[in-house]
Every structure is written in C-alpha cells, then in structure tokens.
Amino acid sequence: MRRRAFLVAGLAASMSAGRADAAVGERRAAADALFDRFCAETGLADASTIVMRGEKVLHQRYAGRYTPQTLVPIASSSKWMFGALVMTLVDDGLLALEAPIGTYLPELPASHRALRVDALMSYTAGLVGLREALELQQPAGIPLLESALRAARTPLAAPPGAQFDYGGANFQFVGAAAERVSGRTWHELFQARIAGPLGMTSTAWGRLRAAPDPRAPVANPVLQAGAWTTLPDYAAFLTMIAQDGLHRGRRILSARAVAAMGTIMTRGLPKVGPEGLGAQPAEYMIAHWCERPEGLRCTLESSPGYFGANPWIDRTTRLHGVLLVQDQRRRIVDAETRLRDGLIDLFA
Structure with a gap:
C-alpha cells in the first residue's frame, strides 16, 4: 500500500514537473x-x-552577428553605470550628493562651484544641455579636470534647480571630483568598484563612436555616453541594481545608495530634451530615467541610449532586462517599447 502511495505521489510530481516545463x-x-x-x-x-528575475535568466537571445562577446556602444545607457560608480564613493564618504562640487574642485569658477553633486547627476544644475555637446567636442587626451574647466567656460543656461536640461557635460564635473577624492583614474575606479566585483570583463569607457582600447584608456572619456559593453556584462550590472546592491551574495552598493539613485529629481520642473531618444520618459532620477512614477516611488526605471540600447528594471514584477542594438533609437523606439512591455507581461 505504501509503495503504491509512493508511486502515485511520484507520478503526480512527475506530471506536475512536466506541466511546469x-x-x-x-x-x-x-x-x-x-x-x-x-x-x-x-x-x-x-x-x-x-x-531576468533576480539572478535567474528567463530569456536570452542573440541574432545575426551578435554573440556574448560582441562589444556594443551604448551611448546614454552608460549613465546608469556612471551613477552607480559615483554612489560607491558616496557609500565610502568620499563624495556627498548634497555637497557643492566646489568642495572637491575649488579651481572651478564661482558660477559653478556652488552646483550640487546630485543636481549635476540629474541634469538640474543649470548647465547647458546636449545641444551644445560640450565634452563631445573636447580632445580625448585632456584630463577630466580640464574637461570640466573647459565646460565651465560656457555660462549657465538657467539658475540651479530651475529646469531639467538633458545631456550636458555635467558628469565630467563629477567624474573629475571622483578622480580627485580617490586618487585614481576613472578607468581604475570603474574596474576596482564595478567591473571587477561584477565580473564585467569587457566593459570599458571611451568616446562616443570609437571603440575603447583597454591598453590605452583615454584620459577624457565621455562619462554620459562613452561606455561600450556586452550583454552579459550589462546584465550583471543591472542584476546588482535590481537586487538593491547585491550580486551573487556580494554587496557592491548599499541599499541606501540604490534608493538614493531612485529619487525623482525633476518633478514639476520644465524639461529640455532629450534629443534623439524618441518619446521622453516621465522623470529623471540620479543618472537614469523613471518611466513610471507612482507617488514617491518609481516602478519602471530605464536608461535608453541614442543607438538603441535599453536597460530596464520593472520593480512591480521584479523583472529586469537589457536590449543591445546599434541603430537610432528614435527610429525603433516604438518597436523597442512593444518588445520590452511584451516580455514584462509574458514573464510577470
């Protein structure tokens, strides 16, 4: 009798597993x-x-020439990684979001010294936006500090906190401060604090369209748009953010830092740009977008890039994902949104 019960239970379990598969x-x-x-x-x-959900891959596809080793320029999808690296320095007390940038870079002119770090990281500091492309026109070989000093020659476009103006040279200021307080280059910081701990073996920073050479890193990487990465690398980074700073049991960022990055900074402000991204998401946070604000929370975060890359986190379903392509996002944004939303609905 007992044996029959075991057989029945085993058959039921096998059938259940079969249905699940x-x-x-x-x-x-x-x-x-x-x-x-x-x-x-x-x-x-x-x-x-x-x-993915957590560290489990639910779906993965490569088409055409793309493989796990394919290095792709991700333009503004770089911003989320920039923000996370800066937040590791905030965690360590080397930088403070509410501090004036002049605390770290006293060489800046008086017009720029009072700009807060969090305002620079959310494009609300008053700097002129992407239309001037200030750092994109600078030499690759100058230091980040010189990049910031050159950008500061352009007068502010608005009083600090008065508007959101997407895509200016803001991040060059914060990157220069990061280098100063740490005594390390941006590339060394990224490797030590983000890439190394997450096993991101291929991601590097450079200029917008020229693939970076890890053997000769540029002194003046475009911090808002100059990263190149692979699908597994960005997936590892995004998994860490989705898990509030944890990756494979190792803490990369504090949960408080991830929450601070998720603070909506542009509510009620006039918005300028972004050019080239197609439909504009709703609000901006620290170095990435909030597409679906719900009260004080953001339930859908993303960091779309001009070339079509789009990493996202859906906090409601606990799903996250990345799309890597190389095109013009404004041409493919509708199809891209349908793909992402369809995948979220499917795996919710």
Missing part, C-alpha cells in the same frame, strides 16, 4: 516570437536581449 517552454517560445517580431519590424539583423 511545458509552461516554461511555451513562455520562451513566445519570448522568441516577440524578439523575432522586433527584428522584423525594425529590419535589424543584429541584436541581443536578456530578461
């Missing part, structure tokens, strides 16, 4: 269909995407 297979097939539809709608032969 079938459901997983169906979801993956549906996710593949969504990805294939995105590629067909956009005409893109080369693309990759991943969807």
